[in-house]
Amino acid sequence: MTTEIQFDRFDEEWARRVVGRTSPKGIDGYLGITVTELTAGRLVAEMEAREELITALGTMHGGCLSALDDHCLGVIMYPVMPPGYWAATTEFKINLLAPVTGGRCVATAEIRSMTRRLAVVVISVENNGRLVALAQGTSTIVAPKQPANAGDRN
Amino acid sequence: MTTEIQFDRFDEEWARRVVGRTSPKGIDGYLGITVTELTAGRLVAEMEAREELITALGTMHGGCLSALDDHCLGVIMYPVMPPGYWAATTEFKINLLAPVTGGRCVATAEIRSMTRRLAVVVISVENNGRLVALAQGTSTIVAPKQPANAGDRN
Amino acid sequence: MTTEIQFDRFDEEWARRVVGRTSPKGIDGYLGITVTELTAGRLVAEMEAREELITALGTMHGGCLSALDDHCLGVIMYPVMPPGYWAATTEFKINLLAPVTGGRCVATAEIRSMTRRLAVVVISVENNGRLVALAQGTSTIVAPKQPANAGDRN
Amino acid sequence: MTTEIQFDRFDEEWARRVVGRTSPKGIDGYLGITVTELTAGRLVAEMEAREELITALGTMHGGCLSALDDHCLGVIMYPVMPPGYWAATTEFKINLLAPVTGGRCVATAEIRSMTRRLAVVVISVENNGRLVALAQGTSTIVAPKQPANAGDRN
Numbered sequence: 001m002t003t004e005i006q007f008d009r010f011d012e013e014w015a016r017r018v019v020g021r022t023s024p025k026g027i028d029g030y031l032g033i034t035v036t037e038l039t040a041g042r043l044v045a046e047m048e049a050r051e052e053l054i055t056a057l058g059t060m061h062g063g064c065l066s067a068l069d070d071h072c073l074g075v076i077m078y079p080v081m082p083p084g085y086w087a088a089t090t091e092f093k094i095n096l097l098a099p100v101t102g103g104r105c106v107a108t109a110e111i112r113s114m115t116r117r118l119a120v121v122v123i124s125v126e127n128n129g130r131l132v133a134l135a136q137g138t139s140t141i142v143a144p145k146q147p148a149n150a151g152d153r154n
Numbered sequence: 155m156t157t158e159i160q161f162d163r164f165d166e167e168w169a170r171r172v173v174g175r176t177s178p179k180g181i182d183g184y185l186g187i188t189v190t191e192l193t194a195g196r197l198v199a200e201m202e203a204r205e206e207l208i209t210a211l212g213t214m215h216g217g218c219l220s221a222l223d224d225h226c227l228g229v230i231m232y233p234v235m236p237p238g239y240w241a242a243t244t245e246f247k248i249n250l251l252a253p254v255t256g257g258r259c260v261a262t263a264e265i266r267s268m269t270r271r272l273a274v275v276v277i278s279v280e281n282n283g284r285l286v287a288l289a290q291g292t293s294t295i296v297a298p299k300q301p302a303n304a305g306d307r308n
Numbered sequence: 309m310t311t312e313i314q315f316d317r318f319d320e321e322w323a324r325r326v327v328g329r330t331s332p333k334g335i336d337g338y339l340g341i342t343v344t345e346l347t348a349g350r351l352v353a354e355m356e357a358r359e360e361l362i363t364a365l366g367t368m369h370g371g372c373l374s375a376l377d378d379h380c381l382g383v384i385m386y387p388v389m390p391p392g393y394w395a396a397t398t399e400f401k402i403n404l405l406a407p408v409t410g411g412r413c414v415a416t417a418e419i420r421s422m423t424r425r426l427a428v429v430v431i432s433v434e435n436n437g438r439l440v441a442l443a444q445g446t447s448t449i450v451a452p453k454q455p456a457n458a459g460d461r462n
Numbered sequence: 463m464t465t466e467i468q469f470d471r472f473d474e475e476w477a478r479r480v481v482g483r484t485s486p487k488g489i490d491g492y493l494g495i496t497v498t499e500l501t502a503g504r505l506v507a508e509m510e511a512r513e514e515l516i517t518a519l520g521t522m523h524g525g526c527l528s529a530l531d532d533h534c535l536g537v538i539m540y541p542v543m544p545p546g547y548w549a550a551t552t553e554f555k556i557n558l559l560a561p562v563t564g565g566r567c568v569a570t571a572e573i574r575s576m577t578r579r580l581a582v583v584v585i586s587v588e589n590n591g592r593l594v595a596l597a598q599g600t601s602t603i604v605a606p607k608q609p610a611n612a613g614d615r616n
Binding site: 025026027028030031052053054055057061062063064066067068069070071073074086088089090091092093094095096099 | 179180181182184185206207208209211215216217218220221222223224225227228240242243244245246247248249250253
């Protein structure tokens with residue numbers, strides 16, 4: 001299970017700008033998602049299962065973990081694509097494995113396959129030492145139609 | 155493609171409490187998701203692709219549509235399960251079909267299969283007359299371990 | 309849930325060649341898959357859950373239904389693509405809903421979304437009046453690199 | 463990404479009977495699938511992309527890889543469940559990553575999560591040193607209704 005991918009490029013500067021920053025707005029800002037590591041084909045992102053995200057049933061809304069996965073799927077692609085390219089999340093599948101009642105959720109994403117057109121990413125999320133979600137998704141790589149946007153590209 | 159399901163029960167009162175109400179908190183509250191129709195095995199929910207949810211790329215973050223789908227997957231199950239039962243979203247798969255840049259997103263969910271243990275739900279989301287997401291998910295039906303919670307059960 | 313797709317083309321001759329024919333070889337031949345209807349964006353294919361396909365547990369091997377779905381996902385694309393184009397099944401997700409113990413399996417596939425690069429297809433399989441599988445998959449549309457192959461293109 | 467699962471049991475005798483044996487019939491027999499390793503929560507299975515399975519387009523029918531994955535998903539469960547229990551493949555999602563034109567396909571499956579009711583399995587398939595498929599599936603664990611069947615249980 002160890003077919004390694006060689007990435008042609010990795011935009012370290014882009015990665016440096018993203019790591020450690022939490023967006024002030026948007027669903028990623030609302031969830032407090034912070035990318036804590038970003039290397040070629042690998043990303044770690046974290047969020048807190050804070051009280052606001054816990055439903056009346058006492059567990060975190062599943063939509064938080066699926067939004068977290070979707071976010072990772074987008075961000076992981078940018079530094080390994082040529083400048084100006086755009087990654088569209090085509091689809092993903094997520095298994096929610098165990099309820100989250102609080103604490104930190106740590107998502108680890110990995111590009112497992114990448115061609116000129118498509119990449120496949122797997123993501124696992126841990127919470128309090130337990131695997132709580134497992135996802136597999138497909139990103140479509142789109143060539144630029146317009147000058148690259150230097151800002152937050154997810 | 156029309157194998158109809160017969161539902162043993164439908165909790166009209168529960169449905170009535172949910173329809174038209176937007177949660178004041180949680181990710182569904184943040185997204186402004188409102189269930190607009192809820193009948194046995196069928197649910198319509200809407201949310202606005204408001205400016206706050208649009209990323210720097212000019213399109214709504216995909217996490218919003220996946221959270222919307224996850225929300226539908228949970229809510230659709232409650233009125234057709236016996237009182238006190240609990241629906242855990244086991245997994246779902248979503249295809250993001252077209253970018254959303256604004257306007258209303260209308261999700262239509264349908265239970266396509268239901269046994270004592272599992273249900274399969276399909277969800278399509280439209281925005282400005284276009285299909286923007288298509289999802290298929292599995293809900294695990296769990297018998298009560300403790301007295302039913304009368305509140306918001308997603 | 310009724311955003312209709314307009315197909316630019318439909319190769320009736322190709323469809324006519326495929327309908328009613330069972331391949332003498334390959335996994336589709338082994339399974340005895342026969343396409344019984346093929347119109348723009350819609351396909352019906354059938355196979356018999358014959359004794360050879362039933363496992364020691366008394367039910368048809370799930371691999372038969374997933375291969376049937378994969379087959380539909382490929383064949384449905386050809387008549388609606390320009391000549392010489394190639395459809396690669398990128399991914400699909402299948403729910404196996406009920407055991408099949410014999411009788412005919414009838415798969416109905418429908419293209420629900422189609423752009424220049426990607427199509428999303430949903431497939432439902434019925435057996436003895438019961439829904440036994442539900443699938444959703446993504447096909448990547450690839451422009452020709454070499455002269456089109458006139459034969460069986462799946 | 464290393465939350466390890468502890469398996470309560472592992473039926474070594476069952477595993478020994480399965481490893482190295484190719485079924486004389488059924489879709490797994492047709493495909494020539496042979497389980498080559500089977501330990502607690504991990505399975506390796508192989509099949510040859512022989513000429514019969516190659517379509518007119520020159521590549522192996524995708525249905526072969528999906529049937530291979532489905533087969534792994536079933537077999538991996540049996541030795542870690544209590545005697546007489548039954549594993550029903552609820553659903554799986556597969557990405558087909560690269561065409562197979564010949565040679566051996568080696569699938570490695572791993573149980574990534576297991577509760578009393580459900581297990582989640584990930585499968586990767588390699589062919590000639592390249593990753594050709596990646597899958598993630600859910601198995602439902604069903605308690606015995608009737609005496610356990612000692613034979614091939616997939």
